[in-house]
Amino acid sequence: MAGRKRAAPSSARSAASTRTTRSTRASGNRDAVPDVYQQMLSDAEVRPNVTAESPERPAKRRKPGERPKPPPKPSAHVPEHPKPSESEEEEDEDIEFEDVGLPLPTIQTIMRDSDEEADDDDDDELEFENIDFSLAEANASQINNEPKEIQLDLTARANAAPRRTADRRKPINKIEKDRRVEIHKTHLLCLLSHVARRNRWCNDAQVQRTMKRLLTNKMITYLNPGSNLSQFGQTNSLKEGLKQLEAKFKSEYTITERGLRRALWADSEEQLKDYQLPDDTETVMEKSDFCEVAKSLKGSRDVGAQLYCALLRSAGVEARLVCSLQPLSFAPGGPSMSQAPKPKKYLSVEERLARQPKYDSNFETPGIDKNAPSALRRLGHPSAAAWQFPSMATPRAPRPEQDAPKKIRECQFPIYWVEVLDVAHQKWQPVDPLVTHSFWKPKILEPPANERDNCMTYVVGFEADGSVTDVTRRYAKAYNSKTRKMRIESVAANGERWWRKALKAYSRGYTTDLDQIESNELAAAEAREPMPRNVADFKDHPVYALERHLRRNEVLVPEAQAAGTVGAGSKGPLERIYRRTDVRLARTREKWYRMGREVPGDEVPVKWLPKRVRKQMDAFGDEEDEDDGGEAGTPIFTMEQTKLYEPPPVVNGVIPKNRFRNLDVYVPSMVPKGGAYVADDLASHAAYVLGIDYAPALTGFQFRGKKGTAVLYGAVVASEHEEAVRAVIGGLRDVAADMERERRSREVLKMWKRFLMNLRVRQRIWAGVEEGAEDEVGPDEVEKMADEEARKAEELAEAEAEAEAEGEGEGSEAEGGFIVGDDDGDYGGGGFFG
Structure with a gap:
C-alpha cells in the first residue's frame, strides 16, 4: 500500500534480504502504474533503471537534512616514533645550565573567554548589505496559488535555461x-x-x-x-x-x-578602470x-x-x-556605483510636438461658441474684429545648438x-x-x-x-x-x-x-528632537533605548520607568521605551578586577550571560553546535555592586605576590599600601642590585587571538626603598651610556686604523715613482699591488702584536713616519692624533 510505513530492519535481518524485499516491492509498485502513464513514459523514451537482469537498485537520493554515511576508515599502519638511542640519552645528560644573575619571573598567560569580554556585541562582527528578495517573494506567491492544470514534460528540465538567483551581496x-x-x-x-x-x-x-x-x-x-x-x-x-x-x-x-x-x-x-567623469x-x-x-x-x-x-x-x-x-x-x-539609476532621456521641443496626438480639423471643442465676441471686442477696441491674430500652431524655429545654454x-x-x-x-x-x-x-x-x-x-x-x-x-x-x-x-x-x-x-x-x-x-x-516613531531608530539612540536593543552586558536599573511605548507595525505588540540614563553596564568579576574593583561574595548577579555556542565541523563536513561548558552561564554585576579593590599591604618591606611571583597593577589604586610603583624597565634590575624585595608589576595582557601573554612593566617596592631604586636606575643608565660611548669609540678607532693602513700601503707602493707614472698603471694592477701590501702589513702587525705580548719589545715604529696602534685603540703620539 502507498500509505503504509515500512518497519525499520532489525539487526538480525541481513542486508541481502533487505535489498530483495525493496526490489520486490518496487517491481510490484511499477506493475500497478496505470496504462496511461506507462504510455506517456514510453513516448518520452524513459527506461526504468531497475530491471530483472540488474536486481541492484540505484543509490537512493538523500533526504533533506539527512547526513551522509561516513566513509570507511582506511586501515593504514601508523608508524611508531623511534625511541632515542642510548648515545642520545647520554648527550642529553651532559647538557649543563648556568644560573643567570637576575631571576626572570614566570611568563603568565591567560585564555580569553568569549563571555569574559562581554562588551563585544555579536552583531558587530558580521554585517550584511542589502539583499534583493523580490525574486524570492515572486516564487512564494506562485507557490501559494494553486495551479489549475498539471502537464508532464520530462524534456523541459534539460532544455530549460538556468534558473535566476537573487542578487546577494557578500557580508562585510x-x-x-x-x-x-x-x-x-x-x-x-x-x-x-x-x-x-x-x-x-x-x-x-x-x-x-x-x-x-x-x-x-x-x-x-x-x-x-x-x-x-x-x-x-x-x-x-x-x-x-x-x-x-x-x-x-x-x-x-x-x-x-x-x-x-x-x-x-x-x-x-573593473568599475574603477572603466569609470570616467561626466562631461x-x-x-x-x-x-x-x-x-x-x-x-x-x-x-x-x-x-x-x-x-x-x-x-x-x-x-x-x-x-x-x-x-x-x-x-x-x-x-x-x-x-554603490553599480546601483546608479538609468539616465532619463529628455525630449526636444520637436520630439514632444511630434508625439502629441493629432486631432481632426473638423472637431469642435464643446462648450465654446464660435459666434461669441472675441476678447478685444469685449474690451471695446474699435477695430478689434478686423484684427488677425497670428497662428500659434506653427512652432518656433529652434535656436542654434551652439547658442542653447x-x-x-x-x-x-x-x-x-x-x-x-x-x-x-x-x-x-x-x-x-x-x-x-x-x-x-x-x-x-x-x-x-x-x-x-x-x-x-x-x-x-x-x-x-x-x-x-x-x-x-x-x-x-x-x-x-x-x-x-x-x-x-x-x-x-x-x-x-x-x-x-x-x-x-x-x-x-x-x-x-x-x-x-x-x-x-x-x-x-x-x-528638542522628538522621540522616534519606529523601532529601528531606537537602536543605538543616545537618549532612548528599547529592551530588545540592549547589549549582552547592558541592563536596566530596577527603578527604571518607561518614557513611552512603541509598536513594531500596526499589529505588533507595544514595547516600553526607557531612557538611556537608566541603562547600566554590567561586567564579570574578572573584568571588574582588571578595573581595580571587586565584587563581594554576597552580591546577586543582575544577569546571567548564556554561554555562546561554538560551531565545529563533524565527521560528515556539517556544522554542529558545541557548548563551551557551564550550565547557568556567566554572572555579571553592575558598578553599584562593586567596591574598590584593596590589595594586601606591605609588611616589613615584603611585597605580596601572586602564584606567578608578580603583582597585579592594572590601575594605580591596586598598588598595595606601604608600597611604591616604579614605572621603568630597569626597576626590577635596580631592586635586584640593591638586594631588596620587589615584585614585577603586571599591567595587562597582550592578546593574539585567544591566547594572552602577560605584560610586565616596572616593579613594586617598599615606599622607603623607592628613592634608592630610582637612584640606581639613573646609575644603570649612565653605565649603559658610557658603555655605548666606549663601543662607538672603538668602532671609530678601528675605522681610523684601516684608513691609516691604506695610506701606508699607498705610500709604500708609490715611493720613489714619478708623479705621472701613477696615471699610466691600470686600476687592476693597482688593486693587486694594494692587496699584496695590505697582506704584508697585516702580517707585520700580527708579528708586532705577538712580540709585544711576549715582552720581547715595546713595538716598532712603522715606516713612513706613521704609528700603528693595537686593536684596543692604544696609540702613541703622532701627527694624526691629538
Whole structure:
C-alpha cells in the first residue's frame, strides 16, 4: 500500500534480504502504474533503471537534512616514533645550565573567554548589505496559488535555461568594516582641507574687488544696519538687503558645470578602470582660475555659493562658507556605483510636438461658441474684429545648438551655502541664493533619505578667520535617530574625540561669547528632537533605548520607568521605551578586577550571560553546535555592586605576590599600601642590585587571538626603598651610556686604523715613482699591488702584536713616519692624533 510505513530492519535481518524485499516491492509498485502513464513514459523514451537482469537498485537520493554515511576508515599502519638511542640519552645528560644573575619571573598567560569580554556585541562582527528578495517573494506567491492544470514534460528540465538567483551581496566582516571606517576618516580630512582652501580664496582681495561691482550703495546700507535701529529693524534691514542682492546675483551668475556630489563605492576594480567623469563635472581650479570665474560669473553652483560668500564679506557682512561634506559611507547598505539609476532621456521641443496626438480639423471643442465676441471686442477696441491674430500652431524655429545654454541636472538641495550673522539676535542664519532661493529657513536644506547624490551627514561652517564649527544639528531634522548613525561617532569607540581633534586643527584657539551662544542653541535643538516613531531608530539612540536593543552586558536599573511605548507595525505588540540614563553596564568579576574593583561574595548577579555556542565541523563536513561548558552561564554585576579593590599591604618591606611571583597593577589604586610603583624597565634590575624585595608589576595582557601573554612593566617596592631604586636606575643608565660611548669609540678607532693602513700601503707602493707614472698603471694592477701590501702589513702587525705580548719589545715604529696602534685603540703620539 502507498500509505503504509515500512518497519525499520532489525539487526538480525541481513542486508541481502533487505535489498530483495525493496526490489520486490518496487517491481510490484511499477506493475500497478496505470496504462496511461506507462504510455506517456514510453513516448518520452524513459527506461526504468531497475530491471530483472540488474536486481541492484540505484543509490537512493538523500533526504533533506539527512547526513551522509561516513566513509570507511582506511586501515593504514601508523608508524611508531623511534625511541632515542642510548648515545642520545647520554648527550642529553651532559647538557649543563648556568644560573643567570637576575631571576626572570614566570611568563603568565591567560585564555580569553568569549563571555569574559562581554562588551563585544555579536552583531558587530558580521554585517550584511542589502539583499534583493523580490525574486524570492515572486516564487512564494506562485507557490501559494494553486495551479489549475498539471502537464508532464520530462524534456523541459534539460532544455530549460538556468534558473535566476537573487542578487546577494557578500557580508562585510570586521576587517572590511574597519577598512571602510579608515577610508571614511581619510576622506573627511581631505574634504575639510578642500573647504578650508576655498574659504581662504573667498578672502582674497582681488576676488572681493571683482565681486563688489555687483553691490550698490543702497544694498550696502541695508546689509549694514545702524545700531540706532531696533532689534526688529536691524534684522528686517538685513533681510531686505539679502533679498535685493540675491535677485542681482541670480541674474548675473550662470551655472555651466556640475558641482560636488556624494561619493559612491565601487563593487569591483573593473568599475574603477572603466569609470570616467561626466562631461559637465566641475573643472579643477587654482586660485587664478577662481579669480577668472569671479570676472565671468560662470561655473558650478558650488563656486557660485563661494563667490556669494566673498561678495557678502566685501560688503562688510560676517558670513560663513557652509558645506555639507559628502564622504564615502562606512555603512554596509550604502549606495554603490553599480546601483546608479538609468539616465532619463529628455525630449526636444520637436520630439514632444511630434508625439502629441493629432486631432481632426473638423472637431469642435464643446462648450465654446464660435459666434461669441472675441476678447478685444469685449474690451471695446474699435477695430478689434478686423484684427488677425497670428497662428500659434506653427512652432518656433529652434535656436542654434551652439547658442542653447547647457542644462545642468543635479540634486535639488545644495552642497554649499552661506550663513550670515544676525547681529541683532546674535544668531547665524542660512542663505541659499542659487538652489532653494531661501534665507532664514534651515530645515528646507536637508535632502530626503532616498536622495542618491546628496546625504547630509557632516555640515561645517568656515568663518573669515579660518575657524570651523560643526552645525549639523541646526539642519538635520532627526540628528539622534538617523544622522548620527552615519557619522563616525556611532561606529568608533573614540569617534567623537577623533572628530573634535580633526576640527581642532581649524579652531581659533579660544572660545568667544558668540560661540558659547551658538553651542547652547545647537544643544537645545538636539534636546528638542522628538522621540522616534519606529523601532529601528531606537537602536543605538543616545537618549532612548528599547529592551530588545540592549547589549549582552547592558541592563536596566530596577527603578527604571518607561518614557513611552512603541509598536513594531500596526499589529505588533507595544514595547516600553526607557531612557538611556537608566541603562547600566554590567561586567564579570574578572573584568571588574582588571578595573581595580571587586565584587563581594554576597552580591546577586543582575544577569546571567548564556554561554555562546561554538560551531565545529563533524565527521560528515556539517556544522554542529558545541557548548563551551557551564550550565547557568556567566554572572555579571553592575558598578553599584562593586567596591574598590584593596590589595594586601606591605609588611616589613615584603611585597605580596601572586602564584606567578608578580603583582597585579592594572590601575594605580591596586598598588598595595606601604608600597611604591616604579614605572621603568630597569626597576626590577635596580631592586635586584640593591638586594631588596620587589615584585614585577603586571599591567595587562597582550592578546593574539585567544591566547594572552602577560605584560610586565616596572616593579613594586617598599615606599622607603623607592628613592634608592630610582637612584640606581639613573646609575644603570649612565653605565649603559658610557658603555655605548666606549663601543662607538672603538668602532671609530678601528675605522681610523684601516684608513691609516691604506695610506701606508699607498705610500709604500708609490715611493720613489714619478708623479705621472701613477696615471699610466691600470686600476687592476693597482688593486693587486694594494692587496699584496695590505697582506704584508697585516702580517707585520700580527708579528708586532705577538712580540709585544711576549715582552720581547715595546713595538716598532712603522715606516713612513706613521704609528700603528693595537686593536684596543692604544696609540702613541703622532701627527694624526691629538
